Amino acid sequence: MQAPAETTATNGPQEDGIPVFQLMNPELVSDQYGFFARLREQAPVWWAELPDGSRWLVPVRYEDIRKAHLDPVLRQKPDPEDDPVSDEEGGIWRVYNEHPVVSDPPKHTRLRKLLSSAFTARQTERLRPRIKEATDELLDAIAAKGANGEPVDLMEDYAWPLPLTLICELLGVPEDRRQVFRDWSQNSRDFTGGTTHDGREEIAYRIIDVIKELVEERRAEPTEDLLGQMVHARDTEEGRLTEMELLSTAFIVLLAGFETSVGLISNGVYALLRNPEQRALVEKDPSLMPGAIEEFLRFDPSLFLTNVRIAGAPTVLAGVPVRKGQPVLLSLGAANRDPERFPDPDALDIGRKTSGHLAFGYGIHRCIGAPLAGMEGEIAIGRLLERFPRLRLAEEGEQPYIPNPIARTLLTLSVRVD
Incomplete structure (x- = not known):
């Protein structure tokens, strides 16, 4: 379903004077950054046409994307959330629509406050020893697997299992579940x-x-893990959580809590393997790793085209009128590669001033688990480089990404560790 070449130029198809691109254009799927760089050069706002024919507005410049995150008119849902639908209605995706990520104030404020105590800097730091332990266990297995020079897939053996293990332990999901x-x-x-x-x-x-x-x-036998805290809030503090909010919030913490960290770890390692001069800086001075993590997040965030908003009232986006009910799609990856905000954006530079990058979103919906994800990445990448100083790609050429315009996750990351 590749769009004709002219659809990526301002003299191609337009609606209300705004140019159009196809969301599933193979050029976008295969080269997200290059595709959006070309869009950015031509117009500040585009229509993204979905496979069903609907069109969403997409700003492509950093400042417009940042402001859109702060615009109170651009909401997660178009109307105030006096939602009359019962917990039994709506199917499985109703469960996915009652957590803080897809809620607006005041509901968002209430749900986020519940989670905030588990993701404070102090609570996050308490997890550091366990993160190191889990990391070293996986590195031991990788060392054994790659001892004879055989290639190891860091996605399968490291980037996926580490964050999954840690988020399950945070919530209290036992190994057998x-x-x-x-x-x-x-x-x-x-x-x-x-x-x-x-x-x-x-x-x-x-x-x-x-x-x-x-x-x-946990109702039968209370626990101190995050899920136990959520059950306590649901059952003992009237008005804090509905049963559906409890299930939905646990659901999103589990899934979002590991999938974004997968991208941070794997994209960061891959960036260093392709930029040996930057890798040498980190290996020579490990104190640079926290700053390097922020640059990995800017350079190649795990979520590229995400954060849907719905206009709850007429507004203006980058000078373009937005009607009530219009969906707006925000690209974190495009914002992070805007040369007006980050000079020479396609270069990895661990010494760069990365303040303001949007890898974790912006405003009230900024990812509450960002400190935990950052610490996971710092430990996972740092200890990997320390353990395997000869770490290298198993073969020349680019590693494949999952063919998805929304996310930035490697399909494989084949390396040799001997």
Whole structure:
């Protein structure tokens, strides 16, 4: 379904004077940064046409994307959230629509406050020893697997299992109940560029079943993990959580809590392997790693084209009128590569001033787990380089990404560690 070449030029198809591109254009799927760089040179706002024919507005410049995150008119949902739908209605994706990421104030404020105590800097720092321990366990397995010079897939053996293990432990999911989350991660890797994932809904139902089991166990025997805290808030503090909000919030913490970290770890390692002079700086001075993590997030965030907003009233975006009910799609990756905000944006520079990058979003919806993800990345990448000083790509050439215009996740990262 590749669009004609003229659809990526301002003299191509337009609606209301705004140019149009196809969301599933193969050029976008294969080269997100280059594609958006070309859009940025031609117009500040585009229509993205979805496979179903609908069109969403897409700003492509940093400042417009940043301001859109702050515009109170651009909401997660078009109307105030006096939602009359019962917990039993709406199917599995109703569960996905009651967490703070897709909520507006005051509901968003209430739900985010509940989670904030688990993601403070102090609480995050308490996890550092366990992150190191889990990291070293995986590195031991990688060392054994690659001892004879055989290639190792860091996605399969490191980038996916480490964040999954840690987020499961944070919520309190026991080892014997984690297979369904591994199935979800495998389904993410099997994405082939369509608008749906085969089997994803079935896996989502299974995840909710596991969460329901764990909730009931905590009601019978309270725990101090994050899920136990959420159950306590649901059952003892009137008005804090509905049952659907409890399930939905646990669902998104589990999934978002590991998938974004997967991208940070793998994209960061890949960036260093392709930029040996930057790798040498970090290896010579490990104190540079926190700054390097911020540059990895700017340079190649795990979410490229995301953060949908709906106009709750007429507004203006980059000088373009936006009607009520119009969806707006925000690109974190495009913002982070805007040369007006970050000079020479396609170069990896761990000494760069990265303040203001949008890898974790912006404003009230900025990812609450950003400090934890940053610490995971710092430990995972730092200890990997320390353990394997001869770490290198198994073969020349680019590693494949999952063919998805929304996310930036490597399909494989084949390396040699001997």
